[in-house]
Amino acid sequence: MDQKRQLSKFGLYLFEGKILNYQEAGNAIWGAAMYYLGFAIWTTKLFADMSKRMQATVHPYSDDYFAKPDQINEQNAIGMGWEHVASKLYIQRWQERR
Numbered sequence: 001m002d003q004k005r006q007l008s009k010f011g012l013y014l015f016e017g018k019i020l021n022y023q024e025a026g027n028a029i030w031g032a033a034m035y036y037l038g039f040a041i042w043t044t045k046l047f048a049d050m051s052k053r054m055q056a057t058v059h060p061y062s063d064d065y066f067a068k069p070d071q072i073n074e075q076n077a078i079g080m081g082w083e084h085v086a087s088k089l090y091i092q093r094w095q096e097r098r
Contacts, residue, residue: 016084024077031081035089041082045075 005026007013013025020028027048034044049070070078 016080018080020077024073027074027077028081028084031078031083032085033081034078035082035085041079044082045070045078048074048078 007022007025009022011022013020013022015025015028030048031041031044034047039047052070052074
């Protein structure tokens with residue numbers, strides 16, 4: 001589910017009034033998808049971090065020999081996507097009850 005592979009590396013993406021690069025935009029899509037699948041925010045961020053660590057190239061002469069955790073901006077983008085969908089669905093459900 002690496003969503004950034006579907007985005008242009010040279011594009012900038014506007015999401016909730018913030019400009020995101022393709023990596024951050026892919027993380028926002030990941031967060032939104034995980035909400036739809038029923039995962040909690042902490043689980044969503046944890047899975048993303050674990051996935052990044054497992055994908056790291058394990059080579060003794062590589063900088064990625066020890067997998068690096070997600071950066072703060074990556075985790076924030078995941079949270080933005082998750083919270084965006086959560087808030088939209090909450091409003092929609094509230095309006096349907098009225």
